[in-house]
Amino acid sequence: xxxxxxxxxxKRRHKQTKRRLPGSLLFCITLLLILGGCASxxxxxxxxxxxxxxxxxxxxxxxxxGAIVSLYPLGxxxxxxxxxxxxxxxxxxxxxxxxxxxxxxxxxxARSKAGDLFAFFxxxxxxxxxxxxxxxxxxxPAHEPLFSKNDTDTSLIKGRVLLHGHPVADAKVxxxxxxxxGFRGQPYATSAPTGEDGKFNMIIEPGSYFATVKKRASxxxxxxxxxxxxxxxxxxLRMTVERGVTLNADIELLxxxxxxxxxxxxxxxxxxxxxxxxxEGAPLSGMRAALYExxxxxxxxxxLSEPTGSDGTFTISTSLTGKFxxxxxxxxGAPPSSGELVGFAEGPDEGRFDLTPGGTTGGINITAxxxx
Numbered sequence: 311x312x313x314x315x316x317x318x319x320x321k322r323r324h325k326q327t328k329r330r331l332p333g334s335l336l337f338c339i340t341l342l343l344i345l346g347g348c349a350s351x352x353x354x355x356x357x358x359x360x361x362x363x364x365x366x367x368x369x370x371x372x373x374x375x376g377a378i379v380s381l382y383p384l385g386x387x388x389x390x391x392x393x394x395x396x397x398x399x400x401x402x403x404x405x406x407x408x409x410x411x412x413x414x415x416x417x418x419x420a421r422s423k424a425g426d427l428f429a430f431f432x433x434x435x436x437x438x439x440x441x442x443x444x445x446x447x448x449x450x451p452a453h454e455p456l457f458s459k460n461d462t463d464t465s466l467i468k469g470r471v472l473l474h475g476h477p478v479a480d481a482k483v484x485x486x487x488x489x490x491x492g493f494r495g496q497p498y499a500t501s502a503p504t505g506e507d508g509k510f511n512m513i514i515e516p517g518s519y520f521a522t523v524k525k526r527a528s529x530x531x532x533x534x535x536x537x538x539x540x541x542x543x544x545x546x547l548r549m550t551v552e553r554g555v556t557l558n559a560d561i562e563l564l565x566x567x568x569x570x571x572x573x574x575x576x577x578x579x580x581x582x583x584x585x586x587x588x589x590e591g592a593p594l595s596g597m598r599a600a601l602y603e604x605x606x607x608x609x610x611x612x613x614l615s616e617p618t619g620s621d622g623t624f625t626i627s628t629s630l631t632g633k634f635x636x637x638x639x640x641x642x643g644a645p646p647s648s649g650e651l652v653g654f655a656e657g658p659d660e661g662r663f664d665l666t667p668g669g670t671t672g673g674i675n676i677t678a679x680x681x682x
Contacts, residue, residue: 359412359413361441362441363409364407364409366446367420367447367448369427372405374427374449375403375405377400377447377449378398378399379400379409380395380418380419381398381417382396387488387489393548401420419447420447420449422452425452426451428452431446435492448564450562450564451475451562453544453545453560453562455546455549457555457557458556460556464513465553466557467514467521468511469510469558469560470508470560471483471525473540478508479506480504480525481523482501482524483500483512483522484524485498485499485500485512485519485520485521486519487520488520497522498519516553518548520543520548521544522541523540523542523543525539534613539565542563544561546559581671581672582636583624583673584673584675585621588651589679594618595622596618597678598618599626600612600636601626601628604635607654612634632665633664637654638655640678649680652679653679
Protein backbone atom coordinates (compact mmCIF):
# COMPACT_ATOMS: atom_id res chain seq x y z
CA UNK A 311 0.00 0.00 0.00
CA UNK A 312 1.45 3.35 -0.98
CA UNK A 313 2.10 6.03 1.59
CA UNK A 314 1.36 9.69 0.80
CA UNK A 315 5.08 10.30 0.37
CA UNK A 316 5.38 7.51 -2.18
CA UNK A 317 2.37 8.84 -4.03
CA UNK A 318 4.03 12.22 -4.56
CA UNK A 319 7.15 10.68 -6.05
CA UNK A 320 5.17 8.21 -8.12
CA LYS A 321 3.07 11.01 -9.56
CA ARG A 322 6.15 12.66 -11.05
CA ARG A 323 6.98 9.50 -12.98
CA HIS A 324 3.79 9.58 -15.02
CA LYS A 325 3.82 11.14 -18.44
CA GLN A 326 1.53 14.13 -18.85
CA THR A 327 1.04 16.67 -21.59
CA LYS A 328 2.93 19.90 -21.11
CA ARG A 329 0.10 22.24 -21.96
CA ARG A 330 -2.37 23.00 -19.17
CA LEU A 331 -6.02 22.61 -20.07
CA PRO A 332 -8.28 25.67 -20.28
CA GLY A 333 -9.83 26.65 -16.95
CA SER A 334 -13.32 25.69 -18.06
CA LEU A 335 -12.22 22.20 -19.06
CA LEU A 336 -10.27 21.83 -15.82
CA PHE A 337 -13.47 22.54 -13.88
CA CYS A 338 -15.34 19.95 -15.91
CA ILE A 339 -12.69 17.35 -15.10
CA THR A 340 -12.96 17.94 -11.36
CA LEU A 341 -16.75 18.01 -11.34
CA LEU A 342 -17.09 14.60 -12.99
CA LEU A 343 -17.24 12.36 -9.97
CA ILE A 344 -20.57 13.49 -8.77
CA LEU A 345 -22.25 15.43 -11.47
CA GLY A 346 -20.77 13.44 -14.32
CA GLY A 347 -18.68 16.18 -15.94
CA CYS A 348 -19.97 17.69 -19.16
CA ALA A 349 -21.22 14.51 -20.77
CA SER A 350 -23.92 15.07 -23.35
CA UNK A 351 -25.91 12.98 -25.75
CA UNK A 352 -26.31 13.34 -29.48
CA UNK A 353 -29.56 11.99 -30.93
CA UNK A 354 -27.80 9.91 -33.57
CA UNK A 355 -26.91 6.21 -33.51
CA UNK A 356 -25.48 4.45 -36.54
CA UNK A 357 -27.52 1.88 -38.40
CA UNK A 358 -25.74 -1.02 -36.69
CA UNK A 359 -26.84 0.09 -33.23
CA UNK A 360 -23.28 0.99 -32.19
CA UNK A 361 -22.28 4.20 -30.44
CA UNK A 362 -19.07 6.10 -29.78
CA UNK A 363 -18.06 7.19 -26.28
CA UNK A 364 -15.46 9.96 -26.16
CA UNK A 365 -13.82 11.84 -23.33
CA UNK A 366 -10.68 12.91 -21.51
CA UNK A 367 -8.43 11.31 -18.87
CA UNK A 368 -6.56 13.80 -16.68
CA UNK A 369 -4.19 14.07 -13.74
CA UNK A 370 -4.00 17.31 -11.75
CA UNK A 371 -5.80 19.21 -14.51
CA UNK A 372 -3.56 18.02 -17.36
CA UNK A 373 -4.45 15.56 -20.09
CA UNK A 374 -2.94 12.18 -19.26
CA UNK A 375 -1.36 9.98 -21.92
CA GLY A 376 -1.38 6.19 -21.81
CA ALA A 377 -4.24 5.53 -19.39
CA ILE A 378 -6.17 2.32 -20.00
CA VAL A 379 -9.88 3.16 -20.35
CA SER A 380 -12.11 0.12 -19.75
CA LEU A 381 -15.78 -0.47 -20.53
CA TYR A 382 -17.70 -3.16 -18.60
CA PRO A 383 -21.32 -4.20 -19.23
CA LEU A 384 -23.21 -3.47 -16.02
CA GLY A 385 -24.62 -7.00 -16.00
CA UNK A 386 -21.11 -8.40 -15.48
CA UNK A 387 -21.21 -7.07 -11.91
CA UNK A 388 -24.24 -9.21 -11.09
CA UNK A 389 -22.41 -12.46 -11.90
CA UNK A 390 -20.04 -14.37 -9.62
CA UNK A 391 -16.35 -13.98 -10.29
CA UNK A 392 -14.41 -11.22 -12.01
CA UNK A 393 -16.42 -9.05 -14.44
CA UNK A 394 -15.71 -9.64 -18.13
CA UNK A 395 -14.39 -6.63 -19.99
CA UNK A 396 -16.20 -5.53 -23.16
CA UNK A 397 -13.46 -3.35 -24.64
CA UNK A 398 -10.50 -1.12 -23.79
CA UNK A 399 -8.62 1.77 -25.31
CA UNK A 400 -5.60 3.90 -24.38
CA UNK A 401 -5.74 7.67 -23.95
CA UNK A 402 -3.80 9.76 -26.46
CA UNK A 403 -1.11 12.36 -25.74
CA UNK A 404 -3.80 14.97 -25.08
CA UNK A 405 -5.57 12.59 -22.68
CA UNK A 406 -8.49 12.08 -25.05
CA UNK A 407 -10.02 8.66 -25.73
CA UNK A 408 -12.64 7.15 -28.03
CA UNK A 409 -14.47 3.82 -27.58
CA UNK A 410 -16.99 2.19 -29.92
CA UNK A 411 -19.56 -0.17 -28.40
CA UNK A 412 -23.14 -1.39 -28.79
CA UNK A 413 -25.82 0.71 -27.11
CA UNK A 414 -26.20 -0.48 -23.53
CA UNK A 415 -25.52 0.17 -19.84
CA UNK A 416 -21.89 0.21 -18.72
CA UNK A 417 -19.37 1.04 -16.03
CA UNK A 418 -16.41 3.01 -17.41
CA UNK A 419 -13.10 3.39 -15.57
CA ALA A 420 -9.50 4.40 -16.28
CA ARG A 421 -6.18 3.26 -14.82
CA SER A 422 -2.56 4.12 -15.36
CA LYS A 423 -0.51 1.34 -16.92
CA ALA A 424 1.35 0.94 -13.63
CA GLY A 425 -2.00 0.51 -11.88
CA ASP A 426 -1.32 3.14 -9.21
CA LEU A 427 -3.82 5.70 -10.56
CA PHE A 428 -7.56 5.17 -10.97
CA ALA A 429 -10.62 7.08 -12.26
CA PHE A 430 -14.30 6.22 -11.95
CA PHE A 431 -16.90 8.06 -14.04
CA UNK A 432 -19.22 9.86 -11.64
CA UNK A 433 -22.40 9.09 -13.56
CA UNK A 434 -21.78 5.36 -13.68
CA UNK A 435 -23.64 3.33 -14.69
CA UNK A 436 -23.45 4.99 -18.08
CA UNK A 437 -26.70 4.47 -20.00
CA UNK A 438 -25.71 4.84 -23.64
CA UNK A 439 -28.38 4.94 -26.33
CA UNK A 440 -26.66 7.52 -28.53
CA UNK A 441 -23.19 8.86 -29.25
CA UNK A 442 -21.74 10.38 -26.09
CA UNK A 443 -19.09 13.08 -25.83
CA UNK A 444 -17.30 14.96 -23.09
CA UNK A 445 -16.84 12.25 -20.44
CA UNK A 446 -14.13 13.23 -17.98
CA UNK A 447 -12.04 10.78 -15.95
CA UNK A 448 -9.74 12.50 -13.38
CA UNK A 449 -7.20 10.11 -11.91
CA UNK A 450 -6.53 9.74 -8.18
CA PRO A 451 -4.13 7.41 -6.32
CA ALA A 452 -5.27 3.78 -6.50
CA HIS A 453 -4.87 1.77 -3.32
CA GLU A 454 -5.44 -1.82 -4.34
CA PRO A 455 -7.40 -4.02 -1.89
CA LEU A 456 -5.38 -6.35 0.32
CA PHE A 457 -6.85 -9.57 1.73
CA SER A 458 -5.58 -11.45 4.78
CA LYS A 459 -6.80 -14.19 7.12
CA ASN A 460 -7.94 -13.13 10.58
CA ASP A 461 -8.25 -15.07 13.84
CA THR A 462 -12.02 -14.72 14.04
CA ASP A 463 -14.98 -16.32 12.30
CA THR A 464 -16.10 -12.94 10.95
CA SER A 465 -15.48 -10.89 7.82
CA LEU A 466 -13.94 -7.45 8.19
CA ILE A 467 -13.46 -4.42 5.94
CA LYS A 468 -11.08 -1.76 7.16
CA GLY A 469 -8.86 0.94 5.74
CA ARG A 470 -8.36 4.68 5.50
CA VAL A 471 -10.24 7.50 3.79
CA LEU A 472 -7.75 9.87 2.13
CA LEU A 473 -7.64 13.14 0.23
CA HIS A 474 -4.36 13.88 -1.61
CA GLY A 475 -2.83 11.13 0.50
CA HIS A 476 -3.87 12.71 3.82
CA PRO A 477 -6.43 11.18 6.22
CA VAL A 478 -10.00 12.51 6.19
CA ALA A 479 -11.92 12.70 9.48
CA ASP A 480 -15.72 12.40 9.94
CA ALA A 481 -16.18 10.42 6.72
CA LYS A 482 -18.47 7.39 6.49
CA VAL A 483 -17.85 4.41 4.23
CA UNK A 484 -20.98 2.95 2.62
CA UNK A 485 -21.20 -0.57 1.22
CA UNK A 486 -23.48 -1.30 -1.74
CA UNK A 487 -24.40 -4.68 -3.15
CA UNK A 488 -25.06 -3.32 -6.64
CA UNK A 489 -23.98 -0.49 -8.94
CA UNK A 490 -27.30 -0.38 -10.81
CA UNK A 491 -28.61 2.74 -9.02
CA GLY A 492 -25.31 4.61 -9.19
CA PHE A 493 -24.75 4.25 -5.41
CA ARG A 494 -27.79 6.34 -4.60
CA GLY A 495 -30.32 5.31 -2.01
CA GLN A 496 -29.91 3.31 1.17
CA PRO A 497 -26.59 1.43 1.38
CA TYR A 498 -26.31 -2.13 2.68
CA ALA A 499 -24.09 -0.97 5.55
CA THR A 500 -22.40 2.23 6.72
CA SER A 501 -19.34 2.64 8.92
CA ALA A 502 -18.97 4.88 11.94
CA PRO A 503 -17.35 8.27 11.14
CA THR A 504 -13.60 8.12 10.66
CA GLY A 505 -11.30 9.63 13.26
CA GLU A 506 -8.42 12.03 12.72
CA ASP A 507 -6.39 9.14 11.29
CA GLY A 508 -9.04 8.54 8.60
CA LYS A 509 -9.43 4.89 9.62
CA PHE A 510 -12.63 2.84 9.46
CA ASN A 511 -13.45 -0.72 10.52
CA MET A 512 -16.60 -2.70 9.66
CA ILE A 513 -17.74 -6.19 10.65
CA ILE A 514 -19.84 -7.57 7.80
CA GLU A 515 -21.39 -10.74 6.47
CA PRO A 516 -19.36 -12.60 3.82
CA GLY A 517 -20.29 -11.27 0.39
CA SER A 518 -19.41 -8.94 -2.47
CA TYR A 519 -19.47 -5.17 -1.98
CA PHE A 520 -18.71 -1.80 -3.56
CA ALA A 521 -17.16 0.57 -0.98
CA THR A 522 -17.91 4.28 -1.48
CA VAL A 523 -17.55 7.54 0.46
CA LYS A 524 -19.71 10.66 0.19
CA LYS A 525 -18.70 13.43 2.57
CA ARG A 526 -20.85 16.55 2.43
CA ALA A 527 -19.46 19.80 3.81
CA SER A 528 -22.90 20.52 5.29
CA UNK A 529 -22.76 17.32 7.34
CA UNK A 530 -26.02 16.09 5.79
CA UNK A 531 -26.44 12.40 5.08
CA UNK A 532 -28.58 12.73 1.93
CA UNK A 533 -29.08 15.01 -1.04
CA UNK A 534 -26.97 15.87 -4.09
CA UNK A 535 -23.28 16.55 -3.63
CA UNK A 536 -22.24 20.20 -3.91
CA UNK A 537 -19.01 22.16 -4.38
CA UNK A 538 -16.65 21.34 -1.52
CA UNK A 539 -18.16 17.87 -1.01
CA UNK A 540 -16.01 14.77 -1.42
CA UNK A 541 -16.59 11.44 -3.20
CA UNK A 542 -14.56 8.29 -3.70
CA UNK A 543 -14.84 4.58 -4.45
CA UNK A 544 -12.47 1.72 -3.71
CA UNK A 545 -10.73 0.91 -7.03
CA UNK A 546 -11.34 -2.80 -6.52
CA LEU A 547 -14.99 -2.03 -7.40
CA ARG A 548 -16.98 -5.15 -6.41
CA MET A 549 -14.83 -6.85 -3.78
CA THR A 550 -15.63 -10.30 -2.37
CA VAL A 551 -14.89 -10.95 1.30
CA GLU A 552 -15.03 -14.51 2.62
CA ARG A 553 -15.60 -15.60 6.21
CA GLY A 554 -12.50 -15.26 8.37
CA VAL A 555 -10.94 -12.77 5.94
CA THR A 556 -10.03 -9.11 6.45
CA LEU A 557 -10.13 -6.74 3.49
CA ASN A 558 -7.96 -3.63 3.74
CA ALA A 559 -9.28 -1.04 1.27
CA ASP A 560 -8.03 2.55 1.36
CA ILE A 561 -10.29 5.00 -0.51
CA GLU A 562 -8.97 8.19 -2.11
CA LEU A 563 -11.45 11.07 -2.46
CA LEU A 564 -11.93 13.81 -5.04
CA UNK A 565 -13.31 17.24 -4.11
CA UNK A 566 -15.90 19.15 -6.12
CA UNK A 567 -14.76 22.68 -7.09
CA UNK A 568 -15.90 25.96 -5.58
CA UNK A 569 -19.10 27.76 -6.53
CA UNK A 570 -17.01 30.47 -8.20
CA UNK A 571 -15.52 27.90 -10.59
CA UNK A 572 -18.88 26.21 -11.03
CA UNK A 573 -20.43 29.51 -12.14
CA UNK A 574 -18.29 29.40 -15.29
CA UNK A 575 -20.16 26.33 -16.43
CA UNK A 576 -23.76 27.05 -15.51
CA UNK A 577 -24.59 28.04 -19.08
CA UNK A 578 -23.67 24.52 -20.21
CA UNK A 579 -25.92 22.87 -17.65
CA UNK A 580 -29.54 21.97 -18.18
CA UNK A 581 -31.72 24.32 -16.14
CA UNK A 582 -35.31 24.07 -14.87
CA UNK A 583 -36.95 27.06 -13.16
CA UNK A 584 -40.35 27.49 -11.60
CA UNK A 585 -42.51 28.35 -8.60
CA UNK A 586 -44.09 26.14 -5.94
CA UNK A 587 -47.57 27.29 -4.90
CA UNK A 588 -50.38 26.07 -2.66
CA UNK A 589 -53.95 25.28 -3.72
CA GLU A 590 -54.86 29.00 -3.49
CA GLY A 591 -51.93 30.06 -5.67
CA ALA A 592 -49.76 31.50 -2.88
CA PRO A 593 -45.99 30.76 -3.01
CA LEU A 594 -44.67 28.10 -0.64
CA SER A 595 -41.32 28.27 1.14
CA GLY A 596 -39.22 25.34 2.35
CA MET A 597 -40.04 23.11 -0.65
CA ARG A 598 -37.45 21.28 -2.74
CA ALA A 599 -37.77 20.54 -6.44
CA ALA A 600 -36.57 17.03 -7.29
CA LEU A 601 -35.79 15.01 -10.41
CA TYR A 602 -36.78 11.34 -10.44
CA GLU A 603 -36.60 8.46 -12.89
CA UNK A 604 -40.08 7.31 -11.84
CA UNK A 605 -43.39 9.17 -11.78
CA UNK A 606 -44.23 8.34 -8.14
CA UNK A 607 -41.02 9.87 -6.71
CA UNK A 608 -39.93 6.59 -5.15
CA UNK A 609 -36.32 6.03 -4.12
CA UNK A 610 -33.64 8.70 -3.78
CA UNK A 611 -34.03 11.63 -6.20
CA UNK A 612 -31.55 12.05 -9.02
CA UNK A 613 -31.18 15.73 -8.12
CA LEU A 614 -32.54 18.10 -5.45
CA SER A 615 -32.82 21.89 -5.52
CA GLU A 616 -32.18 24.17 -2.58
CA PRO A 617 -35.31 24.87 -0.46
CA THR A 618 -37.59 27.54 -1.88
CA GLY A 619 -37.67 30.96 -0.23
CA SER A 620 -40.65 33.16 0.55
CA ASP A 621 -41.31 33.70 -3.18
CA GLY A 622 -41.58 29.94 -3.79
CA THR A 623 -39.08 29.94 -6.68
CA PHE A 624 -36.73 27.05 -7.40
CA THR A 625 -33.89 26.41 -9.83
CA ILE A 626 -32.37 23.09 -10.83
CA SER A 627 -29.05 23.42 -12.68
CA THR A 628 -27.39 20.12 -13.53
CA SER A 629 -25.10 18.41 -16.02
CA LEU A 630 -27.48 15.43 -16.13
CA THR A 631 -28.95 14.74 -19.55
CA GLY A 632 -32.01 12.71 -20.46
CA LYS A 633 -35.70 12.58 -19.56
CA PHE A 634 -36.83 12.88 -15.94
CA UNK A 635 -39.96 13.44 -13.88
CA UNK A 636 -40.13 16.66 -11.85
CA UNK A 637 -41.82 17.02 -8.48
CA UNK A 638 -41.61 19.00 -5.26
CA UNK A 639 -41.23 17.66 -1.73
CA UNK A 640 -41.54 19.17 1.71
CA UNK A 641 -39.51 16.39 3.31
CA UNK A 642 -36.68 14.25 1.97
CA GLY A 643 -35.12 10.97 3.02
CA ALA A 644 -38.22 8.76 2.76
CA PRO A 645 -41.21 8.14 0.45
CA PRO A 646 -44.00 10.77 0.60
CA SER A 647 -45.89 10.39 3.89
CA SER A 648 -49.36 11.36 5.09
CA GLY A 649 -49.61 15.08 5.83
CA GLU A 650 -46.59 16.02 3.70
CA LEU A 651 -46.86 18.66 0.98
CA VAL A 652 -46.11 17.06 -2.39
CA GLY A 653 -46.54 18.23 -5.97
CA PHE A 654 -45.98 16.89 -9.48
CA ALA A 655 -45.21 18.71 -12.72
CA GLU A 656 -46.54 17.36 -15.99
CA GLY A 657 -43.73 17.45 -18.52
CA PRO A 658 -44.29 17.54 -22.29
CA ASP A 659 -42.93 14.02 -22.95
CA GLU A 660 -45.28 11.56 -21.20
CA GLY A 661 -44.95 13.64 -18.07
CA ARG A 662 -41.17 13.94 -18.31
CA PHE A 663 -38.82 16.84 -18.99
CA ASP A 664 -35.99 16.45 -21.50
CA LEU A 665 -32.73 17.90 -20.11
CA THR A 666 -30.13 19.04 -22.64
CA PRO A 667 -26.81 20.85 -21.98
CA GLY A 668 -27.37 24.61 -22.03
CA GLY A 669 -31.15 24.24 -22.33
CA THR A 670 -33.53 26.08 -19.99
CA THR A 671 -37.13 25.19 -19.17
CA GLY A 672 -38.89 27.93 -17.22
CA GLY A 673 -42.28 29.22 -16.17
CA ILE A 674 -43.27 26.01 -14.38
CA ASN A 675 -45.87 26.33 -11.62
CA ILE A 676 -46.16 23.28 -9.36
CA THR A 677 -49.07 23.06 -6.94
CA ALA A 678 -48.20 21.24 -3.72
CA UNK A 679 -51.02 19.48 -1.89
CA UNK A 680 -51.25 17.61 1.39
CA UNK A 681 -50.68 13.87 1.00
CA UNK A 682 -53.72 11.92 2.30
